[in-house]
Amino acid sequence: MSAELMNGTELAREIVDRSAERARILVAETGVRPCLATVIVGDDPASVTYVAMKRRRCAKAGIESRLVSLPEATTTAELVAVIRGLSDDPSVHGILLQHPVPGHIDERAAFEAIAPAKDVDGVTMWSFAAMAFGQADGFVSCTPGGIMRLLDAYGVDPAGKRAVVVGRSPILGKPMGMLLLARDATVTYCHSRTVDLSAEIAGADILVAAVGRPEFIKGADIKPGAVVIDAGYNPGNVGDVDAEGARERAGLLTPVPGGVGPMTIALLLEQTVVAAERSAQR
Template identity: 45%
Template sequence: MAIRIDGKRLAEIVRKEVAQEVEALTARGIVPHLAVLLVGDDPASEVYVRQKAKAAQEVGIRSTVRHLPAEASEDEVLAEVAALADDEDVDGILVQLPLPRHISEARVLEAIPPEKDVDGFTPVNMGRMLTGVGEYFVPCTPQGVLRILRETGVPLRGKRAAVIGRSNIVGKPTALLLLAEDMTVTVLHSRSERPEEVTREADVLVVAVGRPHLVTRSYVKPGAVVVDVGINRLEDGRLVGDVHPEVEEIAGWITPVPGGVGPMTVAMLLANTHLAAVRRRA
C-alpha cells in the first residue's frame, strides 16, 4: 500500500516557517499586505477567499478583501486592480478566479504588476519562469506539488515524470518545475493517445484535470509517487480526486483528497506574499 503524504501537516510546517519570517519582518516595521479581489457571489469563491484571508491573518500577514458585485463591468474591475497596483502598502494582489463571463481573465491578470502577482499567473511571471531570467513568483499549486515531492525524499534528477493536464495554472508550470529538477517530463491531455503507455513509465505522476477517478491502477508504475491535484464534488456530496482509490494498492506514495495538495496551495500563497514584501520593501 502507498504511503499517504499528509498535506495538512506539511502545510502547517510551511505556515510556521512563514510566520517566523513575517515576525522578523514586522519587527523591522514591515507588515506584509495581501489584497484579494472578489467579483460576484460564487459560494465556492467566497469560501476560498475567507480561507485565504484567515490563513494570512494567522501568520501575521495583513489581509484585505475588495468585493465587487457580479454585474461590475470589466473597466470597474480593471480600475480596482489599478488602485491596488498603485497602493504602496499592498504587497500582493490576488484576483479570485473564475471571474464573471463578461470579464476577460486575461486582461485582468495582465493588469497586475509582476512584483505583486503572488499567484504567479501574469504573462510576465510565466515568461520569467519559463526562461529562468529575472525575479518571478512560482504559481502556488505547482510550488506546493514540488514541496510535496521533496518531502518524500524520492530522488527526482534523471527520473521520468508525467503530468496529466495542461492548464496555465497547474499543468504547464508544474511541468516546468519538474524540468528544472532535471526530470524527463511528458505532458498529457485530453487529446493524448494511449496515455497509460506513457504514465506507466513515470516515476512521478501528477494529475490535474478535474475528472473524478480518471486515473486507475492501469496508469501507474509500481512504486511511483502520485500527486492528485484534482478535487471534485460527487452528487452525494463527497469530495474526491482525479485518482481512483485503487491506485493506493500499487503506488509508492500518494496524496489524499482532501488533505493533500489543497492545504499546500494556501501555504505557498502565504510564502509568496512574504517574498513580495521582502522584495518590495526590505
C-alpha cells in the same frame, strides 16, 4: 504494497509557521506588515468560502488581508482598473484574483494587471516565463510550487525521472511541467486530446493529475512504485485519481484532502511574506 501518503497538511503547517515568524520579524524590524489583497468578482459560493478560508489563514499568519468584492456585472475594464490600483498601492504586497471569474470577463487581461512583484499567486505571463526560464525573482504558481515542495520534502529528485502531467491549464498543468523540466525531469504533457493516456501514465515515474475530473486516473494504469500527485479537488473531497487503486500501486501518494490543497495556500502565504520582505528592502 501500500503507498506512503504525502502529508501536505503537516508540511504546509511548517511553511505557514515559518512564514508567520518571518512576518513577525518584518513587522518588528521595519514596521511593514505583509498585506495580501484578494479580489473576488460575483458571489459564487465555493469562491466565497475559499476566499474566507484564505483570509482566516492570513490572519493566523500575521498577514493583513484586504478583500475587494466586486459585483458579478463588473466589466473587464473595471476589474483591470481595480487591480492596477492595487498594483500601484505600496501598502499592498500581494494580489490574488480569485478565479474563475465570470465568463464575460477577459481573465488574462485581469491577471496581467497584477504587477509581477505582487503576483504571489503566480498567474501572470511574466511569472509563467520566469518558472520556465528558472528566473529566481519570479513567484511560482502556488499549486505547482507547493507540489515541488512536497516532492522535496519526501526526497523525490525529479532529475532524469519521467514525469507525466495530465492537464495543461495556465495556472496548473503548464507551470507544473515547466517546474519539473527545470529540475531535469523528462516531462510529458497529456490532455484531453492525448490518444493513449493509459500508456502515457504507465510510463510515469512521477504523475501529476490536474484535470479536475473525479477519479479520472485509474489505479491500474499507475506504474508500480510511482510518485502520484493528485492536484484535483472535486466535490465531495474526491481527487482526480482513483485513490483506492492508486494506494495499491503507487510508492508515494498525496491524499485528498490533506495533500496538495494545504500546500497551495501555504505557498500563497509564504510568497506574500517574501513580496513584503522585498518591498521593505527597496
